[in-house]
Amino acid sequence: MxxxxxxxxxxxxxxxxxxxxxxxxxxxxxxxxxxxxxxxxxxxxxxxxxxxxxxxxxxxxxxxxxxxxxxxxxxxxxxxxxxxxxxxxxxxxxxxxxxxxxxxxxxxxxxxxxxxxxxxxxxxxxPIRPDMPGADAPGVHGVQTLDDGQALLDSLAHTRGRRAVVVGAGYIGVEMAEALINRGFEVTVVNRGKEPMSTLDPDMGRLVHRALEGLGITMVNNAEVTKVHTGEDGRVRAVATEDAEFPADLVVLGIGVxxxxxxxxxxxxxxxxxxxxxxxxxxxxxxxxxxxxxxxxxxxxxxxxxxxxxxxxxxxxxxxxxxxxxxxGGGYATFPGVVGTAVSKVCDLEIARTGLREKDAHRVGLRYETVTIESTTRAGYYPGASPMTVKMLAERRTGRLLGVQIVGREGAAKRVDIAAVALTAQMTVEQMTALDLGYAPPFSPVWDPVLVAARKATAKVRPR
Structure with a gap:
């Protein structure tokens, strides 16, 4: 040495x-x-x-x-x-x-x-690997590094069957489910939560659930994998929960890191x-x-x-x-923190969130109100307008913005950046209603969906 x-x-x-x-x-x-x-x-x-x-x-x-x-x-x-x-x-x-x-x-x-x-x-x-039999078997892949991605692609090229199971339905899970569908696999997603995307509240996760099923993906919620079965060659052949078994020629772990x-x-x-x-x-x-x-x-x-x-x-x-x-290097800089912004997609469905979910707000002792609105990504009469759903959390009495979740089609997800800036500035939902956002029919309705949600939240948090 x-x-x-x-x-x-x-x-x-x-x-x-x-x-x-x-x-x-x-x-x-x-x-x-x-x-x-x-x-x-x-x-x-x-x-x-x-x-x-x-x-x-x-x-x-x-x-x-x-x-x-x-x-x-x-x-x-x-x-x-x-x-x-x-x-x-x-x-x-x-x-x-x-x-x-x-x-x-x-x-x-x-x-x-x-x-x-x-x-x-x-x-x-x-990647989190479940502590259970078969979790390290050939054909079971975590996806965190470029080496992991290369190993998975090599496995895809040599896998004879076309049945894949994705364990977990967070960002990596749903993105990998779509990737495997694109590669011609039959995909089942086994998810321990009530709905996919636990970074969203379950009512918003339900919209993602429908989109996954629309791609031909089989969604299994409220189910935890207990064992990975292997064949005589040692490779994965099935994934088991307490009360079901799902055949698998390939398994991708998407239960987080x-x-x-x-x-x-x-x-x-x-x-x-x-x-x-x-x-x-x-x-x-x-x-x-x-x-x-x-x-x-x-x-x-x-x-x-x-x-x-x-x-x-x-x-x-x-x-x-x-x-x-x-x-x-001898200079000076700081990293003050985050507000928890993230975006993803499933096919053409865009998913975004920032700030706190309901359970986050409850856990830290914040009292809050929620509103959920349906709107469109562009002016309703403009070609290509598509639906989007915005959920907003605001603190009771003060009206401080606490969180926003958005699920919709093209042009929906990046609107979460409006909320990320508002959270960083500690704005109230009433202050948000006056934001001077860009408008033209190809880009948004005259009232942007985030501002529509802010108006409704303002009315809800005001003391009666």
Whole structure:
């Protein structure tokens, strides 16, 4: 086992994780400080760097033709900017007391220690695999990294049967269900919740349920997978719940992800209730002056509820990286928190949410009113106008906006950004009714659907 050599007085920044947060941090630090001042070493255990994990379902489904379209910057491009990116190298230990990390070459097994002055932990997340028989059988796939996506595509090419089961109906679950339909599979989605998309309230999730069934997908709600059955060849052949069995030539796990923080926990770094690393506003790990963390391995502050939350999204990871790189490079930046905005689609049905769901508001002790309205994406008389449903939560008495959910056809989802800005500004629904939004018949009705919901919510929260 070797130890890295002298640095000639330069500081060394070590980054664990070569995707969005890690390489954004490395790149931003390099912009601020040249190679003569700061040495940057980054470790990535996979085959790819700086890629869009969010694009994997669309690559699997055939909407994105080539894997390389998802790669924002190759290892060679990072190295050309004097970032020593070491691929297929996994960090196995963080020695906080001595300021060093131990890394293992995945292919050769060789190990070495690398010392650091500053450390960035960007270890990401891992797909949740149910603790049950057969969960690791060939033909059962999680989809989190580009390596996972490649393994799934290889499996699709060699799977003789055309029956697929998707376990879970969150963002990844519904996107992968559509991707598999596009690939010619018969798809069953097994979901433990009352309706798909638990990030929505069940009444809005019901709209997604209908859209999935409209694609020919079999939706099984209120069902939890208890076992994966395998055949004589060891491959998956069926998925079982307590009272049913679903034949499967391929299984995709879409039941969410967990922060990959075992390395940080073993080093004694602080974790939150969701097992994500805890940081301050500068994304510095709490209690550690020269260690930062970002991306899918951290918890973030929800600005609406005031509580820490686990929200693994690429948008946050890139922002975290910018903040970390600025601070590690000697500048100053903060990440104040999130309001919980996310969008997705099932075929041409768009799904959006921001802020709190009903159960979120109830859990933190907020009293609220809800309104749900039906409108159209364009002026009703304009060609291409299609229906959209907007649900809005507002705090009782104060009228403060608490959350918005939107389900509709083309042009619906990005309207959630209006609500995201309003939440960040802590606006009331009455203040929202006066927003000067853009209008023309090809883009919206004269009263935008979000503002129609705000008007109705205003009337409902006013003291009688």
């Amino acid at each position: 070797s130890m890295s050599g002298a640095r000639g007085g330069r500081e060394r920044l070590v980054v664990i994780g070569g995707d969005a947060a890690g390489m954004s941090a490395a790149s931003q630090a390099r912009r601020l400080r040249g190679p003569g001042e700061l040495e940057i070493v980054a470790f990535e255990r996979g085959h790819f760097s700086s890629y869009s994990a969010c694009g994997i379902p669309y690559w699997v489904g055939g909407d994105v033709a080539e894997r390389d379209r998802l790669i924002a910057r190759t290892p060679e491009e990072h190295r050309a900017r004097d970032i020593d990116l070491r691929m297929r190298t996994e960090v196995t230990e963080i020695d906080v007391a001595r300021g060093r990390v131990r890394a293992r070459d995945v292919d050769s097994g060789d190990e070495s220690w690398t010392s650091y002055d500053k450390l960035v932990i960007a270890t990401g997340a891992r 967990r922060p990959q923080t075992a390395l940080a926990e073993a080093a004694g770094l602080p974790l939150g209730t969701h097992r994500g690393l805890l940081t301050d506003l500068a994304m510095r790990v709490r209690g550690h002056e020269n260690i930062w963390a970002g991306g899918d391995c951290v918890e973030v502050l929800n600005l609406v509820s005031g509580q820490e939350q686990y929200v693994p999204l690429g948008t946050h990871a890139n922002k975290h990286g910018q903040v970390i790189g600025t601070n590690a």
